[in-house]
Amino acid sequence: MCIRDRDGSRLWFACRNNRIRQLDLRTGRIVWEWDHPGVVYDVHVSDGAIYTSCSDGHVRRVRL
Numbered sequence: 001m002c003i004r005d006r007d008g009s010r011l012w013f014a015c016r017n018n019r020i021r022q023l024d025l026r027t028g029r030i031v032w033e034w035d036h037p038g039v040v041y042d043v044h045v046s047d048g049a050i051y052t053s054c055s056d057g058h059v060r061r062v063r064l
Contacts, residue, residue, distance in 0.1 A: 003043055012050065014040035020050060020062075034062055 002013035010031065011023045018039060022032035039055035049061045 012043050012045055014043055
C-alpha cells in the first residue's frame with residue numbers, strides 16, 4: 001500500500017520490515033522513516049500526521 005502527498009512529489013509506503021517510509025520521487029531517496037510496532041495494513045496522511053492501522057488492531061498517529 002502507498003499514498004502520494006498533495007503535490008505528488010513524495011510517496012508514503014509500508015515495508016515488510018514494519019517500517020513506514022517516505023520516498024522522494026524526484027531523487028529516489030528515502031527522506032523519512034519510522035519503525036512501526038507491528039505489521040501495517042493501511043497508511044493515510046492528513047493534517048500533518050501519518051495514520052496507520054496495524055496487525056494488533058490499533059490505529060496510530062505520528063506527527064510529521
